[in-house]
Amino acid sequence: MLAAQLARHYPTVTLGTDALEAARILADARLPGLIVLDDHGQPYTVLPGSQVLRFIVPSYVQEDPALARAYDEASADSMCDELVARTVRDVLPKRVHLFDLPVVASDATSIEIAAVMAGQRSPIVAVMDGSRYVGAVVVSALLEHLLGAGSAS
Amino acid sequence: MLAAQLARHYPTVTLGTDALEAARILADARLPGLIVLDDHGQPYTVLPGSQVLRFIVPSYVQEDPALARAYDEASADSMCDELVARTVRDVLPKRVHLFDLPVVASDATSIEIAAVMAGQRSPIVAVMDGSRYVGAVVVSALLEHLLGAGSAS
Numbered sequence: 403m404l405a406a407q408l409a410r411h412y413p414t415v416t417l418g419t420d421a422l423e424a425a426r427i428l429a430d431a432r433l434p435g436l437i438v439l440d441d442h443g444q445p446y447t448v449l450p451g452s453q454v455l456r457f458i459v460p461s462y463v464q465e466d467p468a469l470a471r472a473y474d475e476a477s478a479d480s481m482c483d484e485l486v487a488r489t490v491r492d493v494l495p496k497r498v499h500l501f502d503l504p505v506v507a508s509d510a511t512s513i514e515i516a517a518v519m520a521g522q523r524s525p526i527v528a529v530m531d532g533s534r535y536v537g538a539v540v541v542s543a544l545l546e547h548l549l550g551a552g553s554a555s
Numbered sequence: 556m557l558a559a560q561l562a563r564h565y566p567t568v569t570l571g572t573d574a575l576e577a578a579r580i581l582a583d584a585r586l587p588g589l590i591v592l593d594d595h596g597q598p599y600t601v602l603p604g605s606q607v608l609r610f611i612v613p614s615y616v617q618e619d620p621a622l623a624r625a626y627d628e629a630s631a632d633s634m635c636d637e638l639v640a641r642t643v644r645d646v647l648p649k650r651v652h653l654f655d656l657p658v659v660a661s662d663a664t665s666i667e668i669a670a671v672m673a674g675q676r677s678p679i680v681a682v683m684d685g686s687r688y689v690g691a692v693v694v695s696a697l698l699e700h701l702l703g704a705g706s707a708s
Contacts, residue, residue: 403628422702429699434587434678451694455673458701459666464674470667475556478665478701512631513612514623520608521617525587541604546582548611548631549575 403547405515406508409529409537414439415449421488425454437503437528437538438490445528445535447502449490457493458484503528508536512547515539556700558668559661562682562690567592568602574641578607590656590681590691591643598681598688600655602643610646611637656681661689665700668692 414437415424428436428451440446456464458481463469485493504518508531518527525541567590568577581589581604593599609617611634616622638646657671661684671680678694 425698425702429695429702432693432695434694450676451678451698452672452676454698455669455694456676459670459673463666463670467667467670467674470664470670473664473666475665481666481669482701511623511626512628513616513626513634514620516608516634517612517616517620517623519605520612521620523603523605523609525604540585541587541608542582542585545578545604545607548635549578549582 403512404508405506405510405527405529405539406531406536408512408515408539408543408547409508410539410543412437412526412538412540414535415490417441417446417489417491417494419490420485421454421457421490421493422482422485424449424490424493425451425482425485428454434525437526438494439535443535444533445503445505445530447494448526449494453495454485454493456495457488458482505530506539507531512544515544516548519544556665557661558659558663558680558682558692559684559689561665561668561692561696561700562661563692563696565590565679565691565693567688568643570594570599570642570644570647572643573638574607574610574643574646575635575638577602577643577646578604578635578638581607587678590679591647592688596688597686598656598658598683600647601679602647606648607638607646609648610641611635658683659692660684665697668697669701672697 435448435450438446504522504527566584588601588603591599657675657680
């Protein structure tokens with residue numbers, strides 16, 4: 403089976419998407435991260451949920467989580483305020499690694515996708531039909547296919 | 556809200572779980588990884604789906620995924636054979652990093668959990684009631700809570 407057949411819709415945001423909206427999409431979709439498309443609609447990187455948290459939790463609390471005890475629940479409110487009037491571009495780390503979101507062509511085979519995921523330790527690959535982003539393959543879907551292929555033989 | 560209230564059931568395997576069964580659980584649960592408990596039922600690490608793929612895809616193909624084109628679909632069958640008669644212990648990397656699976660106490664606050672996830676760039680934390688594993692908090696559930704706390708104020 404080829405990437406074009408294994409690819410599914412996966413929530414995306416752009417660099418210009420409101421950061422608070424991106425956090426809501428992450429929460430609603432119950433996903434560990436979102437695919438970020440650049441200004442030309444090309445896969446750019448993954449925005450992990452933990453990166454959103456890095457933006458809203460003060461760095462000294464990240465270094466010593468015991469300090470979080472000094473905050474009450476109401477503080478969660480003002481923490482999320484950090485996301486207001488910010489975009490995904492603001493929230494992403496300054497250095498985006500190109501291998502954060504592997505990309506394969508729509509005619510990549512399942513074993514090629516497995517090799518890319520394995521080599522880059524990625525739970526997701528974006529699938530391109532030429533220069534058009536068409537969806538993503540997640541590792542659980544690929545394993546389902548590989549295991550199914552095995553048991554059917 | 557405390558970790559005990561935010562924690563949910565999350566699929567776990569043990570070091571002795573059959574590797575093929577672990578792959579099936581990953582596929583069926585549509586998750587990027589599973590929590591691995593040690594022989595004493597304590598959280599040990601996370602088994603990412605990509606690590607399962609690292610075990611079944613030959614390393615020279617991981618280094619050059621274009622070589623995957625030499626394999627046909629039927630080869631997926633024999634690849635998954637690599638998992639037969641192996642355990643999760645066999646499939647895990649030789650060096651397991653202790654921070655791969657952060658752990659918090661059941662009375663940790665939501666902000667403390669956020670600090671741990673942010674500091675360790677983890678999409679998941681295991682929750683312990685004393686020495687008993689009670690479940691996990693994933694980043695999307697934590698964001699849902701933090702955003703809800705914000706909008707309700």
